[in-house]
Amino acid sequence: MNIRILTFSLVAATFLAACSGDKQESKEKEGVETVLPSQPNEVTVMPLTKRVFNHELVSNGKITAHDYADLYFRTQEVVAHVWVKNGERVRKGQKIAELDLFKLNNALAQNKNSLAQATLEMQDVLIGQGYAPDNLNAVPADILQLAKVKSGYEQSKAQYEAAQYDLERATLVAPFDGVVANLFEKEHNMPTSGEPFCRVINTGGMEVDFTVLESELPLIKAGEKVEITPYASAAGVRRGSISEINPLVDENGMVRVKARVDGGDKLFDGMNVRVSVKRSVGEQLVVPKTAVVLRSGKQVVFTLKDGKAMWNYVHTGLENMDEYTIIDELEEGMVVITTGNVNLAHEAPVKVVENKE
Template identity: 40%
Template sequence: MAPLICSSRIPAVFTVIILMTVVACGVQNDNEAASLARREHYAEVIEVRTAPVVRGSFARELITNGRLRAVTEATVHFRVNEMIKEVNVINGQWVNKGDLLAVLEEFPFTSRLERALDQVERTRLELEDVLLGHGYFLRDSLRVPEHIWNMARIRSGYNAALNDLAEARYQMSGTRLKAPVSGVIAGLEAKPHNHSSAYQNFCVIVDNSQLEARFPVLESETSMIAAGQTVEVRPFAARDKSFSGKVTGFDPRVDEQGMVMVRALVDNPAGELIDGMNVQVIIKREMTGQLIIPREALVLRQGRQVVFTLQDSLAMWNYVETGLENSRQFTVNEGLTEGQEVIISGNFNLAHETRVKRAD
């Protein structure tokens, strides 16, 4: 008689069989999905742009911030104090050297000038009397001995009168305020019918046709800078605009922060830059014999630098080690050779041996 199978074990056996079937189906489905994904992956052709790896001169860049200052700037003061009669300029107006800016009340100064002229005439008569006392005429001044001539000028008060006349003329000229340099009027606050003593100065004249960029660099970076070197200046207010400048020199002192102040001359013929403007300064220095790739070619994968190269319509994964960099390029120390085609677009989602084609 055949042995009886325990009925309690039958459900357990069926359960194991069912679980094994489900797992097998799942593995098969996963394998099919992976296979399908690979087929789809290799079937998709991604369009990319490329650029060659070249060996040549690399423009090393030093980027810093600075400020523009006018090369020519003059603060115009009132030389004498009196009521302001006229103000002939406004802020922002261009003036040429010698232009009349303002006029003060002239009467007190014309009166003093006239008195000084009278005093000169009186002392001239006194001078002639003193010379006559020594046997000489004023018209014969070239024959008068020097010691007698000097004594007569002093005793008559003629020298003092001439000094007073010169001072009166100088003060009289101060009633007509003229531009000492050409430039744009700034900081003008003075108004007619006010006393000149109410203002610290009349205005400032700024010549913006040529500006000086002043910017700090680290003391370790001064080796990149030399007098006459070209720099690029970009105002923060208009970053799309660029101006060329030349280094004129730098302060041979290092400040407490380890910085050295550099100065560069910037031409501004169109007047787009103004005194006090904040700017970005880019200093470039050519370094020859460098292996160079565009910045767009480099991507980061798991914290490492990767560049994809185009080889037989496939994107090939290359680990690289870069050196120097600027706003457009990297230098490569390891991982690439001259002449290889690196992918510079569509490379963020590429995998090794992804099928690609070069864009027209």
């Protein structure tokens, strides 16, 4: 009885294994047919030739104002007038804001009177020493200095000049043509102590600060033209030139670069932008980016030979938005498959069609 059961079990196991093998073979066959379809893949091709390649270095940057001035009030008085607002363009010398001038005018008048009294006392000292007060050039330096000290002339003069300076600085004016920013104070209020009242930014001289890889450093130089594209698309593309390259590589292998750009009314301090540096690097073997696919993490380009796709490992060099340069493996004159190559295998049959673009 046990022998019969064992025999039956062996027969059943053999049958199940055979069925499983058939299913596995069917799946593998189905997988192969999926990768290598019976119909040839339709592809587009191009002959590989050497031509001038325009390298494009792309980076992210931030706009900063090259020229700006934070304006401060020197004295603590109530703000009497504010003539501008944030975002408003101002001309050099244009009034921006003014403090209440009553106390400042009064202080200047008092110091002016003190200076006049000190001048009279100094003249009395000189007369007592036998010198004419209206001809100070004839008075010896030590005698003149003694007269100024006794009369308090120098101290009164310094206080008068300080009061005059405070009065002049009680009215803020634009130091150059620009746009007003960070103006938050209101009339009839005391401005915040130690804080700038506002900032004037010269938008005609903006800078963009960006980074490049250490390996890309030989491809840029001072004076090179750049294109600046703000992520706020309404600002449009702006053109500038590289103004400085910081001779230091940071721990991430990056180098900081600055470029000058005319901002007009469209670029704001702190704006995020895309920076593009274009430069011709002579004749290179160039393929479209669509021609390069990845296989097991390696770059592959398929070439056409006798109606079949041939697998070629490659190393790409420089790149721009649409193309790569090829460093090795491929030779001029080969026919490169540019599209329809995503699911190709080595020696897969292909059908060449015209590029619809």
